[in-house]
Amino acid sequence: MTLNEKVFKFKVEVILKKGVLDPQGETIKQSININNLGNILDVKQGKLFELTALSKNREHAVKEIERICSDLLTNSVIEEFKYYEVSE
Amino acid sequence: MFPEFNVKMIWHKETTLPKIDLVVLPGGFSYGDYLRCGAIAAKSPIMKAVKNFYEIGGFVIGICNGFQILTETKILPGALIPNTNQKFICKDQDLVVENNKTFFTSNFEHNRTISIPIAHHDGQYFLNDPEIEELEQNEGIVLKYRDNPNGSIRDIAGVCSKNKRVIGMMPHPERAVDKDLGSVSGLRMFESLISNF
Numbered sequence A: 001m002t003l004n005e006k007v008f009k010f011k012v013e014v015i016l017k018k019g020v021l022d023p024q025g026e027t028i029k030q031s032i033n034i035n036n037l038g039n040i041l042d043v044k045q046g047k048l049f050e051l052t053a054l055s056k057n058r059e060h061a062v063k064e065i066e067r068i069c070s071d072l073l074t075n076s077v078i079e080e081f082k083y084y085e086v087s088e
Numbered sequence B: 001m002f003p004e005f006n007v008k009m010i011w012h013k014e015t016t017l018p019k020i021d022l023v024v025l026p027g028g029f030s031y032g033d034y035l036r037c038g039a040i041a042a043k044s045p046i047m048k049a050v051k052n053f054y055e056i057g058g059f060v061i062g063i064c065n066g067f068q069i070l071t072e073t074k075i076l077p078g079a080l081i082p083n084t085n086q087k088f089i090c091k092d093q094d095l096v097v098e099n100n101k102t103f104f105t106s107n108f109e110h111n112r113t114i115s116i117p118i119a120h121h122d123g124q125y126f127l128n129d130p131e132i133e134e135l136e137q138n139e140g141i142v143l144k145y146r147d148n149p150n151g152s153i154r155d156i157a158g159v160c161s162k163n164k165r166v167i168g169m170m171p172h173p174e175r176a177v178d179k180d181l182g183s184v185s186g187l188r189m190f191e192s193l194i195s196n197f
Helices: A022-033 A056-073 B045-055 B065-072 B130-138 B185-195
Strands: A007-015 A047-055 A079-086 B020-026 B059-063 B079-080 B089-097 B113-120 B124-127 B141-145 B156-160 B168-169
Touching: A007 A056, A007 B020, A022 B065, A047 A056, A056 A079, A079 B065, A079 B168, B020 B065, B045 B059, B065 B168, B089 B156, B113 B185, B124 B156
Parallel strands: B020 B059, B059 B168
Antiparallel strands: A007 A047, A007 A079, B079 B124, B089 B113, B089 B141, B141 B156, B156 B168
């Protein structure tokens, strides 16, 4: 780490696109309803990533996070993502 | 089986391919299938060379995890997601030859039913609506399942690239190369390719 680099933390949420079958979500929904935990119409299961970036500024860090999301963390055929910065 | 051909194993960390006629991306569970099946392997150094090989018209076959890697690299369209029943399925599988105008299927008659084993957990082929029409129109659907075992859209078991030189399929042709194994349909695929060399 150099003097002009800072740490930025992000959370990335990945979820299946509408129209992509989610058998795990469906099974979880059935379990909720069978066990009378609630009246749930739909469950989608996704992924949560926490990324800690070391970068010269926020703009640069955001650019890197976007690239990581679209190049590796998600497959645009089946998934979509959103990210947000979090404090320590 | 084909004594006139030599096989070279190429490590994933390599960055170039030697002079070869065909790249085979075999099955398995590369990098534990972390993130998504084939996603991390698609970023292996060697995959850049495989992509170049495809772009200059090289022959490539991706089997099972190899098919998943080819979709993750976008060499082939679509994605493979978990089977609808959430189970690993391992069995002999009847397939229909949808397109016999590829280098890998030219020795079959159109619509012929063949038997090739499957062994996968993430074999459900998925592609969105406008793209799936395009794939069908471009004759990109090569093999279809009879009695769809995994929920694949339009019963798709194997697809090919626009230039018909790259094929990806979830069934394992290399496991159907001897009568004692129950089928020689896989052998016919490799013979098709060789007859096109």
